[in-house]
Amino acid sequence: xxxxxxxxxxxxxxxxxxIWVGGSxxxxxxxxxxxxxxxxxxxxxxxxxxEKTALIDTVDAAIAREFWDNIKAALDGRGLDYLxxxxxxxxxxDQIDTLLRLxxxxxxxGNAKTFQxxxxxxxxxxxxxxxxxxxGSTLSLGAHTLQFLMAPMVHWPEVMFxxxxxxxxxxxxDAFGTFGGFTGALxxxxxxxxxxxxxxxxxxxxxxxxxxxxxVQRALAKAAKLTINQxxxxxxxxxxxxxxxxxxxxxxxWSSYTPxxxxxxxxxxxxxxxxxxxxxxxxxxxxxxxxxxxxxFDVSKTHVSHIVAxxxxxxxxVFAAPTYNLGLYAPMEALLRDLAALNLQNRDVxxxxxGSWAPAAGEVMTELVSRMKDMRLHPDILDIHSxxxxxxxxxxxxxxxxxxxSLTTP
Ligand code: FEO
Numbered sequence: 448x449x450x451x452x453x454x455x456x457x458x459x460x461x462x463x464x465x466i467w468v469g470g471s472x473x474x475x476x477x478x479x480x481x482x483x484x485x486x487x488x489x490x491x492x493x494x495x496x497x498e499k500t501a502l503i504d505t506v507d508a509a510i511a512r513e514f515w516d517n518i519k520a521a522l523d524g525r526g527l528d529y530l531x532x533x534x535x536x537x538x539x540x541d542q543i544d545t546l547l548r549l550x551x552x553x554x555x556x557g558n559a560k561t562f563q564x565x566x567x568x569x570x571x572x573x574x575x576x577x578x579x580x581x582x583g584s585t586l587s588l589g590a591h592t593l594q595f596l597m598a599p600m601v602h603w604p605e606v607m608f609x610x611x612x613x614x615x616x617x618x619x620x621d622a623f624g625t626f627g628g629f630t631g632a633l634x635x636x637x638x639x640x641x642x643x644x645x646x647x648x649x650x651x652x653x654x655x656x657x658x659x660x661x662x663v664q665r666a667l668a669k670a671a672k673l674t675i676n677q678x679x680x681x682x683x684x685x686x687x688x689x690x691x692x693x694x695x696x697x698x699x700x701w702s703s704y705t706p707x708x709x710x711x712x713x714x715x716x717x718x719x720x721x722x723x724x725x726x727x728x729x730x731x732x733x734x735x736x737x738x739x740x741x742x743x744f745d746v747s748k749t750h751v752s753h754i755v756a757x758x759x760x761x762x763x764x765v766f767a768a769p770t771y772n773l774g775l776y777a778p779m780e781a782l783l784r785d786l787a788a789l790n791l792q793n794r795d796v797x798x799x800x801x802g803s804w805a806p807a808a809g810e811v812m813t814e815l816v817s818r819m820k821d822m823r824l825h826p827d828i829l830d831i832h833s834x835x836x837x838x839x840x841x842x843x844x845x846x847x848x849x850x851x852x853s854l855t856t857p
Contacts, residue, residue, distance in 0.1 A: 455513060456520035459633035461677070461685065462614050464591065466494045466521040469506055470513035471629035478626065482654060482752045486647075487628030490514075490538060491681050493618065494521045495611070498589030501529035501556075503609060503618045504681060505542035514542060526550055529578070529586070531593065532557040533620040534606050535564035539681055547573055554578050556586065558597065560605035580607075596669050598622070600662035602655060608670065615676035622666065623694055624682035625651050634677075635690040644683055648694065650756040651682065652701055657759065657789040663702035667695070704792045706762035709854050710740040714754050715767035715799075716747055716776040721834045722801045725843060726767045728835070729799070732847035738854060746778040751785055758786055758794075763850055766816075767799035768808050775811035783815040792820035795853055797846055801831040825849065 459467040473487030490506035492514065500522065506514045518527075527550040532540060535557075543565070547553055555565070556578045565573055578586070580595040587593075596608040602621040609618040625648035632638040656663060677687040678694075686694055700707050713730055717723035723745065730743050742757045746768070758764060768779035775783075796816050800809030809828040816822050829842055 454516045454520050456516040457513065457629075458517055458521055461493060461616070461633065461679070464496050465611070465614065465616065466496070467633050467685075468492050468494050468502070468514065468517035468521050469629075470510035470517065472507065472509045473628045475509060479655075482626070482650070483750050484626055486626070488626050489629050489682055491679060491683075492517075492539075493679060494518065495588055495591055496521075496525070497591045499528040500525055501531055501586075501588055501593065502527060502546070503531045503679075504533050504539045504620075505530070505546065507538040508541040511542060511545075515545075527553055529554050529556050529588075531609050531618075532561050532565075533609055533618055534603060534681060535561055535568070536603055536621075537568065540565075540568070544569060544573055552576070556580060556593075558595075558605060558607055560599075561607075564603075564605055585612075596666070598662070598666035598669075600659040601666050602659070608666065610670075610673055610675075615674050617670060617673065617675050617678045619670075619678050619680050621656060621681055622663065623678050623686055623698070624648070624680040625684075627683060633685055635684040635686050636688055637684075640684060640686075640690040641693070645693075645697075646756070648683065649697070649701070649760065650752055652698070653756045653759040653789065654752045657701065657755070657791070660702040660704055660790060663698065667698060667702070701759055704759075704790070706794070707760045708740060708762065710742070710761040711738060711763045711765060711850060711854070712754070712757045712761045713741065713743045713765045713767070714746050714779070714782060715744070716769060716779040717745065717767075717801075718769055718771075718776075721831065722767050722769050722799065725799050725801075725829070725831060725835055726765070728840070728843055729765060729767075729847055732844055733851060736847065736851040738851050746776075746782050751778075751782050754782055755785060755789060755791075758791060763795045763797075763854060765797045765799065765850070766812055768801070768812065770800070770802035770806050770808040773805055773807055775808050775815075779808075780811065780815070783812065787815060787819050790820075792822070794819075794821075795823045795825070795850070797825035797829075797850060799829040799831065799843075799846075801833070803833045806830065806832065 469491040594610040715726035
């Protein structure tokens with residue numbers, strides 16, 4: 448199908464025969480209607496042109512126009528033989544039905560769970576021409592051969608990776624993805640990946656895939672047996688070279704719930720500033736002792752996804768919050784439940800609780816932290832009754848000493 452007229456196509460060449468046909472949505476405020484974005488997100492899709500043509504994943508509905516301009520320009524009049532579906536979350540599979548209408552001979556490539564999810568989302572009318580694959584299956588396109596690796600729960604149960612053997616390219620679904628829109632650079636090393644993406648890559652992984660560390664480790668172990676020159680995630684730049692090594696190291700830490708650094712996360716909730724004052728004083732005492740990094744957040748102000756990312760990064764946590772409704776201040780409860788849901792484990796934790804009457808925050812925080820695996824809870828909760836007293840300032844100093852001491856003794 449040769450298209451005439453104006454095209455808005457923005458293509459990047461991954462290799463001689465593999466073309467990036469994705470796009471970027473900078474208007475999206477909340478990814479998954481949950482996670483705030485400051486600089487949008489990319490949706491990657493790649494076209495392989497060989498004796499047969501194959502598209503690896505599609506994109507979100509929000510960028511359909513760019514996607515179609517890109518596909519048509521990249522195919523340049525050729526048809527489309529295969530669509531490989533590595534992930535069936537709608538930010539990547541929205542365009543399947545349109546593809547099938549435009550290219551009726553198209554074969555959908557996926558595993559049994561892929562096809563189940565297609566039926567769940569779109570009914571069974573799309574499954575007329577399918578190629579089921581499983582672990583180790585291959586598909587020859589001519590000079591290029593695709594090999595399929597199952598990666599269940601590297602976000603969803605149907606997820607698979609596709610490895611292109613000739614170029615050593617791993618299409619890694621959500622793994623190694625990041626928030627952040629297209630900067631013009633397709634490859635990480637065409638710009639400064641660390642500066643542009645490392646923090647957002649951490650926030651993306653920890654909040655979206657963080658719960659499934661064991662499954663991520665299994666998928667990484669499979670991938671480690673391959674010769675990989677470049678990794679193409681569904682979101683963000685293509686990784687290779689030093690940045691790929693960096694991210695493999697980060698994924699090894701994140702997926703095993705190992706802190707990246709010895710440092711302190713302090714998250715506090717405060718209605719009138721008294722609990723905040725305790726958190727600030729603790730942070731100041733720690734800093735005076737040379738502790739760094741310290742990351743301090745007001746749970747009512749900072750979106751929980753940023754605090755979760757720093758919780759994965761740092762070895763020591765301090766939570767400070769008041770009692771509310773005879774329980775725990777709601778934003779702090781939400782944070783602790785989120786950390787537990789994400790399976791976070793193996794940290795040193797201290798608590799500061801405030802309660803003017805019927806105090807309960809300390810008890811609830813202790814209970815929520817105790818549900819997480821391998822938490823080393825500081826034995827003494829600093830219990831404030833409205834505002835810090837001079838005696839409690841000494842206790843706060845002692846807590847700072849204990850945390851600083853424990854940071855230097857792994
Ligand atoms: Fe980017 Fe799990 O979808």
